[in-house]
Amino acid sequence: MTLVEKVCVLGAGSTKYGKLAESIADITTQASVSAIESAGIDPKDIKASYISNVFGVADKQVHLGPVLMSRLGIPDKPSLTIESACGSGSVSFREAYANVAAGFYDCLVVTGVEKVTHTGTEWTTTYFAYCSDFFYEGQAGASFPGLFASMARAYLTEFDATEEDFARVAVKNHENGILNPKAHIQKKITIDDVMNSPVVASPLKLYDCCPFSDGASSVILCSEKFAKENGGNYIEVIGSGRGGSPAALQGREHLTTIPSTKIASEAAYKMAGITTKDIDFAEVHDCFTIAEIIDTEDLGFFEKGKGVQAVREGRTRLNADISINPSGGLKSKGHPIGATGVGQVVEVFDQLTGNAGERTVKDAKIGLTHNFGATGASCAVHIFQSV
Amino acid sequence: MSVEEQLIEYAKQGKLLTHKCTDCGYLHLSTAYYCLKCGSKGFEDVLLEGTGVIATYTIITVAPAGFEKYTPYAFVVLQLDDTHLRISGFMAGIASPADLPVGTRAKITGFDDRGIIIEKQ
Numbered sequence: 278m279t280l281v282e283k284v285c286v287l288g289a290g291s292t293k294y295g296k297l298a299e300s301i302a303d304i305t306t307q308a309s310v311s312a313i314e315s316a317g318i319d320p321k322d323i324k325a326s327y328i329s330n331v332f333g334v335a336d337k338q339v340h341l342g343p344v345l346m347s348r349l350g351i352p353d354k355p356s357l358t359i360e361s362a363c364g365s366g367s368v369s370f371r372e373a374y375a376n377v378a379a380g381f382y383d384c385l386v387v388t389g390v391e392k393v394t395h396t397g398t399e400w401t402t403t404y405f406a407y408c409s410d411f412f413y414e415g416q417a418g419a420s421f422p423g424l425f426a427s428m429a430r431a432y433l434t435e436f437d438a439t440e441e442d443f444a445r446v447a448v449k450n451h452e453n454g455i456l457n458p459k460a461h462i463q464k465k466i467t468i469d470d471v472m473n474s475p476v477v478a479s480p481l482k483l484y485d486c487c488p489f490s491d492g493a494s495s496v497i498l499c500s501e502k503f504a505k506e507n508g509g510n511y512i513e514v515i516g517s518g519r520g521g522s523p524a525a526l527q528g529r530e531h532l533t534t535i536p537s538t539k540i541a542s543e544a545a546y547k548m549a550g551i552t553t554k555d556i557d558f559a560e561v562h563d564c565f566t567i568a569e570i571i572d573t574e575d576l577g578f579f580e581k582g583k584g585v586q587a588v589r590e591g592r593t594r595l596n597a598d599i600s601i602n603p604s605g606g607l608k609s610k611g612h613p614i615g616a617t618g619v620g621q622v623v624e625v626f627d628q629l630t631g632n633a634g635e636r637t638v639k640d641a642k643i644g645l646t647h648n649f650g651a652t653g654a655s656c657a658v659h660i661f662q663s664v
Numbered sequence: 665m666s667v668e669e670q671l672i673e674y675a676k677q678g679k680l681l682t683h684k685c686t687d688c689g690y691l692h693l694s695t696a697y698y699c700l701k702c703g704s705k706g707f708e709d710v711l712l713e714g715t716g717v718i719a720t721y722t723i724i725t726v727a728p729a730g731f732e733k734y735t736p737y738a739f740v741v742l743q744l745d746d747t748h749l750r751i752s753g754f755m756a757g758i759a760s761p762a763d764l765p766v767g768t769r770a771k772i773t774g775f776d777d778r779g780i781i782i783e784k785q
Contacts, residue, residue: 413751478723
């Protein structure tokens with residue numbers, strides 16, 4: 278495969294994640310404007326938009342692209358809305374990336390958004406379950422916490438791990454999230470807090486689960502030529518990989534491995550010409566504590582079954598062996614599902630351009646994003662390098 | 665009948681309809697249209713007893729709409745006997761992990777508005 282253009286991230290911005298009062302159209306626009314201002318470009322430089330969103334219907338607005346473009350004063354420009362469950366943001370980013378790399382557009386806005394907290398826990402639990410293989414899973418009463426809890430039970434059965442080990446992931450990500458002013462839950466927690474929180478789907482408890490969040494994130498993606506001519510800070514996309522897994526857990530060879538993560542990351546490492554040792558930090562899909570442990574194994578940072586030991590030894594904390602989720606991750610930063618994959622790129626941009634404040638990963642040059650849909654049925658991994 | 669409707673009809677009789685590839689012999693759940701191994705579209709029906717052991721499960725206390733009245737209940741993944749296949753389903757009346765150790769024997773017993781019903785054997 279020959280890419281016509283090198284692709285760069287020229288600007289990035291997010292709303293705060295949490296319970297937001299504004300409409301989905303408002304927060305989509307706010308995040309996009311902050312990315313445009315961060316890039317130092319004019320909206321008229323933007324040739325198209327890629328929007329990621331799952332439940333726009335909950336706030337009475339689907340077909341968000343034209344609404345955003347109209348508000349940006351460029352209603353004549355094309356837009357596309359992409360749904361890939363909780364992985365929508367990274368999948369949308371990948372499609373935008375491919376279009377810049379192929380030379381179709383030299384400058385795009387990629388914006389992810391979700392607005393669901395006003396619907397309440399029952400609505401979100403019910404509708405999120407529609408992202409599963411519904412005939413086999415959602416229809417039989419599986420919630421998303423329930424599906425990851427099934428993976429957690431399998432992990433506890435197969436490996437030397439305890440529920441307290443899962444809790445350590447939550448404690449670590451909350452430590453990082455306290456340092457992130459845009460995080461949904463900025464609160465220090467202890468292992469006991471996690472263990473004593475109400476059971477949602479055994480063995481997962483409330484503090485093992487990320488929150489339902491509102492929020493929007495946006496990045497400006499452009500060709501290297503455009504970035505150089507524009508001036509200002511930018512980072513380069515050096516690897517992009519996608520993969521898939523059987524939609525239902527029952528169809529997977531191993532219940533403690535997400536195949537799409539392995540496929541996507543191996544493709545991204547190959548394209549970037551690097552190994553896991555070259556990566557300074559990673560934003561990974563920790564929708565539940567067990568997910569982060571499985572992710573770090575499937576991404577190749579640790580052997581299968583050893584991710585839990587790495588957490589126990591503090592090797593994934595900020596500025597330890599490899600900083601995992603310096604932003605606080607989905608667990609603490611929050612999980613507006615359509616925005617999450619784009620929000621991870623915002624964090625990498627902030628880290629590699631010196632705008633991550635107290636949660637800065639020291640001397641970081643290369644960062645990775647990993648985001649998947651549902652229980653990892655769809656996945657995208659991207660690798661970025663400072664310039 | 666669609667493939668889902670067929671699977672449901674047999675599940676109501678406590679059986680599991682599967683598809684065996686006529687080219688390579690690989691066994692699939694009956695919702696498969698092409699062989700995972702060889703890509704062939706030819707299948708023959710094979711009816712399984714729907715028995716096996718619990719491969720993994722969760723006990724759900726915060727339920728999706730329609731399931732509140734059943735809490736706590738288990739969502740289970742059943743490893744079927746004498747095959748690599750697994751199937752997931754709903755299991756009533758499970759309140760604590762002590763009620764359902766991994767490896768417990770179980771069987772498909774029906775299908776209703778809770779999807780495929782699995783019970784301990």
